[in-house]
Amino acid sequence: MAHDVQNYNLDQKFDFSASIKKSVLTVLGIGAAILVLGIILAMTGGGHHEEGAEAAGHAFHWYERLFANLWINNVYFTGIAIIGVFFFAIQYAAQAGWSAPITRIMLSLGNWLPIAGILMIVTFFVANHDLFHWTHSYLFDKASPEYDSIIDGKGAFFYWPMEKGTFPVFYIARMVIFFGFWVFFFNKFKQIAANEDQLGGNTHWFKMRSWSAYFLVFFAVSSSISAWDWVMSIDTHWFSTLFGWYVFASWFVAGLSTITLLTIFLKGKGYLEMVNENHIHDMGKFVFGFSIFWTYLWFSQFLLIYYANIPEETVYFVERLSSDIYGGFIFVNIIMNFVLPFLVLMTRDAKRHGIFLKVVCSLLIVGHWVDFFLMVQPGTLGHNGGIGLMEVGMLLVYGASFAFVVLSSLAKGNLVPKNHPMMEESYHHHI
Amino acid sequence: MERDTHFILGVYEDEDVLLHAVEEVRSSGVKIHEVYTPYPIHGLEHVLGYKRSRLPIAAFLFGMLGTTLALTMQFYMMRFDWPMIIGGKDFAAFPDFIPVTFELTVLLAAFGMVGVFMISSNLKPWAQPRIFDVRSTDDKHIMAIDIANNSALEVDKIKEILKSSGATEVNNKSFEE
Numbered sequence: 134m135a136h137d138v139q140n141y142n143l144d145q146k147f148d149f150s151a152s153i154k155k156s157v158l159t160v161l162g163i164g165a166a167i168l169v170l171g172i173i174l175a176m177t178g179g180g181h182h183e184e185g186a187e188a189a190g191h192a193f194h195w196y197e198r199l200f201a202n203l204w205i206n207n208v209y210f211t212g213i214a215i216i217g218v219f220f221f222a223i224q225y226a227a228q229a230g231w232s233a234p235i236t237r238i239m240l241s242l243g244n245w246l247p248i249a250g251i252l253m254i255v256t257f258f259v260a261n262h263d264l265f266h267w268t269h270s271y272l273f274d275k276a277s278p279e280y281d282s283i284i285d286g287k288g289a290f291f292y293w294p295m296e297k298g299t300f301p302v303f304y305i306a307r308m309v310i311f312f313g314f315w316v317f318f319f320n321k322f323k324q325i326a327a328n329e330d331q332l333g334g335n336t337h338w339f340k341m342r343s344w345s346a347y348f349l350v351f352f353a354v355s356s357s358i359s360a361w362d363w364v365m366s367i368d369t370h371w372f373s374t375l376f377g378w379y380v381f382a383s384w385f386v387a388g389l390s391t392i393t394l395l396t397i398f399l400k401g402k403g404y405l406e407m408v409n410e411n412h413i414h415d416m417g418k419f420v421f422g423f424s425i426f427w428t429y430l431w432f433s434q435f436l437l438i439y440y441a442n443i444p445e446e447t448v449y450f451v452e453r454l455s456s457d458i459y460g461g462f463i464f465v466n467i468i469m470n471f472v473l474p475f476l477v478l479m480t481r482d483a484k485r486h487g488i489f490l491k492v493v494c495s496l497l498i499v500g501h502w503v504d505f506f507l508m509v510q511p512g513t514l515g516h517n518g519g520i521g522l523m524e525v526g527m528l529l530v531y532g533a534s535f536a537f538v539v540l541s542s543l544a545k546g547n548l549v550p551k552n553h554p555m556m557e558e559s560y561h562h563h564i
Numbered sequence: 565m566e567r568d569t570h571f572i573l574g575v576y577e578d579e580d581v582l583l584h585a586v587e588e589v590r591s592s593g594v595k596i597h598e599v600y601t602p603y604p605i606h607g608l609e610h611v612l613g614y615k616r617s618r619l620p621i622a623a624f625l626f627g628m629l630g631t632t633l634a635l636t637m638q639f640y641m642m643r644f645d646w647p648m649i650i651g652g653k654d655f656a657a658f659p660d661f662i663p664v665t666f667e668l669t670v671l672l673a674a675f676g677m678v679g680v681f682m683i684s685s686n687l688k689p690w691a692q693p694r695i696f697d698v699r700s701t702d703d704k705h706i707m708a709i710d711i712a713n714n715s716a717l718e719v720d721k722i723k724e725i726l727k728s729s730g731a732t733e734v735n736n737k738s739f740e741e
Contacts, residue, residue, distance in 0.1 A: 432662065435659070436659055436660075436662065436663070439659050440651060440653075440659075440660065441651075442651060442652060479624070480620070481616070481620070563606050563607050563610075
């Protein structure tokens, strides 16, 4: 056959050079400086908030805002990391061939998971009362004037098998189990991938496929429950049945954008020459499609609550839309995460050429951070929240640390799975 | 219109051979009328040098028409024609209109696209299709070359090019119109 035989360098390794390191660390430094400045300003000049807060029952402290920011970024970057592993598993479970050269990039995002798990648990223990209303024991004490029968009814979900209001065993156990299994599956994938690189053969691919299937089943349950635990329980009275999906969709778009950006970045550095505009096009379609999927869930949640007009449900949107601080961000959220990606990525050319995707993916990563900001801050900080120096600084610190962890892990292993049985198929991917 | 059209048909057995044959035939200066295959072949439109379809533009315009129509209709009905209070909302409650707007956008985009496609590819019920070779609906790929479009080359020369590009048969076909 007159096929052109491709001789790609399959042993390529990403070189985490000093200049790239320097720019990541510079962002980290700038972020840290902005964060510290924000903390100092909040410590010294937070006085004007105190009046309103005291009337509401307790004084507002600057560190509450710090904790809320830690929590937003913990949840957000955990999501991006686990979506990397999830999307990797999807490729294997679906027996996808086109994505073979970029599977290692997806998997590399998972390196953040162990760090994210530790950060999440530590933040929970340090900040529990400041983040989660349900951690107050007086809510479950029938003798207390603060007794809350609704939260008491939900108490077992957090405290079982201990007595309500003591130590949230069930909640902590879920957090540990989720992170434990996610890291376990991630390490399993990494190990099989390393064996495949060394030994070759198709057995590793089959092994990866079955482990992917197990992981997907576990992730289907854990992603939803973690969304209730880490995000929805902040507004303890309120509930929404599609919240798990909504958080997952937000994570998914952010994760897909990160994978796409990373691929384009590596291509720009001269790696991954087998990845051409057809592969980029497919990633672009994923980003485009799941942006619409996120909007669908966001709007489904909103429309039903708006239309039914039941006070216990509408409180979530009343708290946000009628607030001077958050009201505008609801529209920023929709514009950044739906209108702009929808209009910009609609044409085929925009999905095939790096520049549009670079802009839209960067926008989406910030946009979905805003989405999590809107989920977390109104319930934790109320009128003391907003996007200020602390928010920007914390996002930069987390983003740069995440990038550092992911890039240094990419530098350690093979950039492409050289013994993947479908590499040849992916070279000829054409759409 | 009284005109006879004469075609040379190259018959190919394998899609890979066909793809390379199309490249070869085109590079030797022969203009290909059309290639008929029993199933879609990836990359064929690329080697044939077809321009990208403009159908998405039609889809977008019809979609916009659907959006406009849906919003106008609902605002007119709910605000001016027969205002009703539903669920304690405003007469012109924008969020309520979104599902219908979405559906009409999709509906008109889809219908419009199908309609434009049918018109532009002459798929009317009374159209008389030209059947070059019935085997193109079974297991053969047929490359049709219009002799009138290739007056610069001799017929024998074209046949030779087709043969050397891997055609298992080279036939003549004429239509009287």
